Amino acid sequence: IKRIGIITSGGDAPGMNAVIRSVTRTAVSEGIEVFAFFRGYAGILDKEYKKFNFSDVGGIMEKGGTILRTARVPEFKLPEIRKKAADNLKELGVEALIVIGGEGSLTGAKLMSEENDIKVIGIPGSIDNDISGTDMCIGVDTCLNTSVDSIQKLKDTASSHERAFIVEVMGRGSGYIALMSALATGAEAAIIPENPVDYKALGERLWEERKRGKINSIVVVAEGAASAYTVARHLENRIGFETRITILGHIQRGGSPSAFDRILASRMGYEAIQALLEGESNVMIALNRSSMERVAIDKVLTEKKDLDLDLIKLTNTLS
Numbered sequence: 001i002k003r004i005g006i007i008t009s010g011g012d013a014p015g016m017n018a019v020i021r022s023v024t025r026t027a028v029s030e031g032i033e034v035f036a037f038f039r040g041y042a043g044i045l046d047k048e049y050k051k052f053n054f055s056d057v058g059g060i061m062e063k064g065g066t067i068l069r070t071a072r073v074p075e076f077k078l079p080e081i082r083k084k085a086a087d088n089l090k091e092l093g094v095e096a097l098i099v100i101g102g103e104g105s106l107t108g109a110k111l112m113s114e115e116n117d118i119k120v121i122g123i124p125g126s127i128d129n130d131i132s133g134t135d136m137c138i139g140v141d142t143c144l145n146t147s148v149d150s151i152q153k154l155k156d157t158a159s160s161h162e163r164a165f166i167v168e169v170m171g172r173g174s175g176y177i178a179l180m181s182a183l184a185t186g187a188e189a190a191i192i193p194e195n196p197v198d199y200k201a202l203g204e205r206l207w208e209e210r211k212r213g214k215i216n217s218i219v220v221v222a223e224g225a226a227s228a229y230t231v232a233r234h235l236e237n238r239i240g241f242e243t244r245i246t247i248l249g250h251i252q253r254g255g256s257p258s259a260f261d262r263i264l265a266s267r268m269g270y271e272a273i274q275a276l277l278e279g280e281s282n283v284m285i286a287l288n289r290s291s292m293e294r295v296a297i298d299k300v301l302t303e304k305k306d307l308d309l310d311l312i313k314l315t316n317t318l319s
């Protein structure tokens with residue numbers, strides 16, 4: 001392989017820059033040229049790219065977001081548009097594409113690859129941790145740390161005023177961020193898409209805890225399970241506590257990546273190039289326990305990411 005392309009696509013995640021750096025430097029050190037395309041699949045369709053060398057990716061590891069920008073390109077669902085992208089890549093002599101993104105981006109990559117004989121390697125970037133086949137996605141750890149930091153601050157004021165806080169965190173299809181941040185902040189409960197909530201039982205528990213002397217209650221809710229307003233409405237009359245709502249929102253997407261994300265990104269970027277050198281295509285780089293693995297993108301897209309639901313019990317027991 002002489003020349004590869006790289007894009008970041010879909011929702012951004014802290015650590016994407018660390019992947020770009022790792023991919024570029026590993027490739028260049030193997031004598032492979034790197035064409036970095038801007039704004040995801042849009043940059044390939046518009047041939048908007050820059051050839052990246054070792055020094056082009058200096059000082060970016062610690063930056064949040066993605067220097068390549070990202071975009072949503074709905075027309076990539078059409079085979080003729082994917083063919084145009086593949087033709088552009090071929091015209092530029094790009095033999096393989098590295099795609100950093102979520103399930104949507106991986107779907108596009110897989111289809112373009114199968115239909116047009118272009119090699120692709122996926123790297124899971126998603127703050128939701130909703131991509132199957134890998135223990136962790138790029139950005140999850142940083143997002144979790146941001147959520148924990150914010151919830152901890154809310155807990156201070158909740159205690160002072162003896163209030164209940166309903167905190168809505170990211171997670172459309174996955175309760176990972178909600179559950180783990182609840183566990184890490186000693187919140188009373190996490191409401192997540194994977195586990196139906198019994199508001200009556202939750203209300204009673206919060207009320208019992210109050211009688212026991214607890215001076216705050218924190219309920220973390222994943223955006224995909226319910227809105228914080230809905231949760232507040234269900235709980236308000238049951239707990240006799242003044243309720244406040246906070247929606248953390250996009251603050252969770254930003255920030256300098258954590259050490260964990262920088263290391264994961266560096267390892268995944270390196271592994272993506274090794275996979276290409278060994279002739280692989282249509283695989284996603286994954287973290288399995290502590291090892292780098294390659295999982296067929298097909299498999300990633302057909303299996304559902306599971307969440308350890310025992311952690312709900314643990315969260316409830318410890319609160």
Ligand code: ADP
Nearest residue numbers: 010011072073076077101102103104105107108
């Ligand atoms: P993410 O990659 O974070 O899941 P999206 O779901 O928005 O984000 O997908 C990012 C981009 O990937 C889309 O804008 C589109 O260009 C491409 N994509 C998503 N779904 C598909 C699909 N089913 N077929 C082809 N391309 C897709």
